[in-house]
Amino acid sequence: MTSLAAQMPGLGDHRGLRGTYRLFAAGNNADISAHVQAFGPLPASGIEGDFIDVLESAGLTGRGGAAFASWRKIAAAGAAARSRAIMATKPVVIANGAEGEPLSFKDKTLLAHAPHVVIDGLLCAARAVAGGQMFMYVSAPSIPAVKRALAERTDARNIKIVAASETFISGEASAVVNSIANGKALPLERRRRLSDSGFKGRPTLVFNVETLAHMALIARFGAAWFRCVGTERDPGTRLLSISGPISGQILEVAGDVSLEDVLTQSGIDVSTVGALLVGGYHGRWVRRLDYRLAPTGTESHTVRPGAGVVHVLLHSQCGLEATAQIVSYLATQSAKQCGPCMFGLPAMARVMNAIAYGDRDPRLLLELVRLSDVVTGRGACHHPDGTAELVRSALDQFSEDVDAHLSGTCLKTKGRRS
């Protein structure tokens, strides 16, 4: 991971916090003194109840994939805690650093280089709901850095580190709660929101570590500062994990950035790009580069950043083969709790692979569309939905490739096909 950080522009020069360079402003492997020097101390007051209002005007949304308004989550957990008639229950706050998405590494990088920003954010969220227990649910490689950071401070003694498992769905909010409570990183059937009843039945907040990091800076510099970058519908910055032909790198970009800008900032030659997978394995393929990256907006002009993943597919690579490999992987990552996902995803993977690797049966396309519809919305978590979304976007964006494959050729890898 250090090689990723080495590619980040301007590490070391952290005067002020102008532009989109925010979360890593304390530099590489920032310890507590570098952290305080760069950001100043965490304000001791003003982060209680009215912090929710500050978050609302800042317009921060979750950076783990669902992009839900952070203030609403906190407000709901606070209200749930207050509404308990017998024995007031203190909400539980969890920093979610499980990054099962294979194309994402921004959370690991953040925890490695700026753990104090995340810890600050966790403390802010906990204070805002008068929270009790706090957890940092992070994957094994992140544990040493987080442990070191916690040892450096006196205000974080109540934070417990829990090792996240490395499965794709380990970061799903209810799987996080299940893992911490029962040691099983499997999504739960939920009739109630976690903010009402989560960890041991208590109101529970699960925030992605990057979301918490933004919270820490909003607590210091305010909503107006947060909004001075990005746009009305997508204020602030977000981290992106860029992968593909180049070795992976992390970018911190303004909200509502265009995909072309992202590629330019990553130093990728736009003319070589055949398609982009945006949002991760549960994301969407796009071929036009004038799309903007924002959690809301029309499908024809915006693409949701999801977990902040932008994966580059070169002109020479076949999008159907790439999708087939991803769907095969996603099928293995079903928790096998829900029937439609347990059987539907492997079925989708079989058909997707048949189309990608030489089967010419013209009915395959309709079958894949049908299976995608069959699995959608029929699970405890969104694993089948996300997989179906990916397949639909592949069939849409690579429709010419599908036609070519079904007639026995491939537009990309002509030489290799039988």
Added chain:
Amino acid sequence: MDNTLWALGRVSGIVSLILFTGTVVLGILTRSGRPLLSIPRYSLTLIHRNFALLATIFLALHVGTLVLDSFAKLTVADVVVPFLGSYRPFWQGLGTVAFDLVVAVVVTSLLRRRIGVRAFRAVHWFTYAMWPIALAHALGNGTDGTSKFFLMLAICSLISVGAALVWRFSTNFLETAKTRQEELQ
């Protein structure tokens, strides 16, 4: 009067056993997850449940009449605690064991939604112990236990339960995720 109670006790015992045999057979068919001929699965479940309740009523009648009956000399303790009886304590004790098991199975069935599927299933497995014990009790303790008619009945019961079990295990038709997985292998 005494004769009436005694006769009622014996007849209700036999009827109860027949009904329990039917319940077990229907339970096995239900568990197989297949509709039977034209009877849909949910009807099978309902018939199974109603048979069970009817069988339980006759069992209550069987036990109740014999407690009241002076000839049987059955005490209230004998109903709950096995092997204390004065007449053939072992065979009568088997009846008590079966009765206790029936109570456990019926109570957990009525509370199924409260206690969850797991506890319900665990207790329900005891029917496979309950039924043969009840049959043994009838053969060993019953006044008519060794009569030709009753032996025929017992053999028929054994055959029908056995046949249901064979049918249940005959194919991998069970509609569960596990068998579906195996089919894919």
Added chain:
Amino acid sequence: MREVLHIDWTRCDGRGLCTELLPTLLGRDDWGYPLAMQAAGGDPSNVVIDFQHSEAAADAVKLCPKMALALAYEADQADETW
């Protein structure tokens, strides 16, 4: 507030009783799991139950061997992932 039949997919084993009780609302998918037959756009985990099917839906809840079904009102459903 419409009544919905909620399917808990983590419990459902595709045993088929609910599809027999509500044949006009629920079909079975390729593997036997209940599949809402209503028009697209509906929530396949929360099948809308109209008045005439209310009783059959209640039976399905009671008879489901896996206790994977529950009746609820649409507004009660936790629709968000948090």
